[in-house]
Amino acid sequence: MIDKKVSESSPADPGSLVMASWFNDETTIKEIYMENYPAAKKYILLNRGTQEQAEDIYQEAFIAMWRNIRLNRFESRNENSLKSYLLQIVKNKWIDHLRSAQYRNTVLLNESDVEYNIELPSPEEQEKILLIKEHFKNLGDTCREVLQRFYYSKESLKTIANVFDWTEATARNNKYRCIERLRKSLQQNQYLGDR
Amino acid sequence: MEIDNQIPQEQFEEIERFLQGRMSAEEEAHFSQTLSANSDLRKQVEEIRLILLGIEESVLEEKLHEYHHHIPAASVRPLYRSGWLAAAAVIGVLIVGAWWFLQSAPANKRLFTEYFHPEPGLATSMGSVDNYAFERAMVDYKTGDFNAALKAWNQLQDGNPANDTLDYFIGSAYLALKKGDSAIIHFRKVIANDQSVFRDDANWYLGLSLLLNNKMAEAVPYIEQSSHNEKESLLSKIKQ
Numbered sequence: 001m002i003d004k005k006v007s008e009s010s011p012a013d014p015g016s017l018v019m020a021s022w023f024n025d026e027t028t029i030k031e032i033y034m035e036n037y038p039a040a041k042k043y044i045l046l047n048r049g050t051q052e053q054a055e056d057i058y059q060e061a062f063i064a065m066w067r068n069i070r071l072n073r074f075e076s077r078n079e080n081s082l083k084s085y086l087l088q089i090v091k092n093k094w095i096d097h098l099r100s101a102q103y104r105n106t107v108l109l110n111e112s113d114v115e116y117n118i119e120l121p122s123p124e125e126q127e128k129i130l131l132i133k134e135h136f137k138n139l140g141d142t143c144r145e146v147l148q149r150f151y152y153s154k155e156s157l158k159t160i161a162n163v164f165d166w167t168e169a170t171a172r173n174n175k176y177r178c179i180e181r182l183r184k185s186l187q188q189n190q191y192l193g194d195r
Numbered sequence: 196m197e198i199d200n201q202i203p204q205e206q207f208e209e210i211e212r213f214l215q216g217r218m219s220a221e222e223e224a225h226f227s228q229t230l231s232a233n234s235d236l237r238k239q240v241e242e243i244r245l246i247l248l249g250i251e252e253s254v255l256e257e258k259l260h261e262y263h264h265h266i267p268a269a270s271v272r273p274l275y276r277s278g279w280l281a282a283a284a285v286i287g288v289l290i291v292g293a294w295w296f297l298q299s300a301p302a303n304k305r306l307f308t309e310y311f312h313p314e315p316g317l318a319t320s321m322g323s324v325d326n327y328a329f330e331r332a333m334v335d336y337k338t339g340d341f342n343a344a345l346k347a348w349n350q351l352q353d354g355n356p357a358n359d360t361l362d363y364f365i366g367s368a369y370l371a372l373k374k375g376d377s378a379i380i381h382f383r384k385v386i387a388n389d390q391s392v393f394r395d396d397a398n399w400y401l402g403l404s405l406l407l408n409n410k411m412a413e414a415v416p417y418i419e420q421s422s423h424n425e426k427e428s429l430l431s432k433i434k435q
Binding site (some may be wrong): 029051067180 | 201204207208242245247248251253254255256259262315392395396422423
């Protein structure tokens with residue numbers, strides 16, 4: 001699926017998470033994250049969950065929502081649709097957890113009408129991204145920082161060059177080398193996995 | 196990942212520009228056209244797309260994890276479902292209770308007041324005939340009418356003496372009424388049941404019940420066995 005340009009796919013609402021997710025605007029992401037946590041926690045605690053479980057499930061749900069936004073799987077209608085979407089992912093994940101854990105004596109809330117058809121990642125996609133995250137973490141401090149600054153924080157090559165005392169050309173080349181290092185690491189894992 | 200070969204830098208940077216929407220309209224149109232005719236290139240683009248997404252997700256995960264440590268305690272206290280008036284009434288009861296304890300101020304009672312947050316209770320659908328009595332009592336519990344809840348649940352327990360759910364909530368209701376002795380009896384029964392899903396919470400509340408009855412040394416192992424997120428904090432204060 002081809003990514004659309006940022007200007008075409010994100011709505012004009014500057015406060016929305018959709019915009020924030022494209023730029024990884026930390027202030028907005030954090031605000032929305034903290035604002036919506038109480039509702040998720042309440043749901044999970046009222047349904048036999050612990051605080052720790054609420055934290056874990058909420059984090060997973062938030063990231064799943066972020067990914068769906070970035071892969072254009074979520075059409076934001078308005079600010080509230082995002083809250084409902086997020087809460088629905090939380091509920092779905094918690095219900096799955098309860099069913100698999102075989103809880104006894106649990107009375108679940110009547111599930112409200114499903115408003116969103118939430119597209120879940122394929123197991124293949126999930127596995128690939130998990131692997132990428134694992135290999136990224138093992139990449140070495142410099143590469144991790146370069147890639148984090150460029151791809152997550154959206155810093156310019158010039159800014160990154162200043163941080164490391166490089167020229168801009170060097171920063172550009174190093175970014176490329178780090179990506180290739182990551183790809184190679186993943187390919188080696190794949191090769192071992194295929195044996 | 197299907198690609199074995201290194202991607203040349205220029206090509207990587209082109210794919211990166213495409214994925215980040217940094218191509219001019221003309222360049223993008225041309226690239227899209229090439230893409231539709233070249234399956235190897237499509238595979239490369241998808242691979243790079245996932246890699247860049249994975250990098251971002253990895254960092255995002257770390258950030259989200261940090262945020263939980265900044266959420267203020269007040270915003271995550273559980274609220275009763277049945278409306279703010281009921282919640283205010285319960286809070287009123289708790290505040291009076293807390294004030295009373297603070298007046299007498301022995302350490303165990305101060306700690307109890309600081310760390311005791313009532314078990315929130317189960318969600319109720321009131322749709323099931325079998326569970327009606329149990330759920331009706333649960334509604335009483337959640338609106339703060341602990342005595343009514345106890346009356347109904349104790350009656351149910353006559354016919355179901357080994358039911359861990361009943362023991363757990365009867366214990367919770369007694370604890371909310373500050374009746375430590377009765378709470379202790381019921382939480383002990385829950386803990387004796389290896390299979391109970393309430394065991395972990397029961398450890399925490401048994402610890403608090405013993406604390407309430409000024410049995411601090413006895414309380415410690417139960418608090419330790421629980422996985423409550425405030426346990427370290429409470430344990431360090433008990434040991435002072």
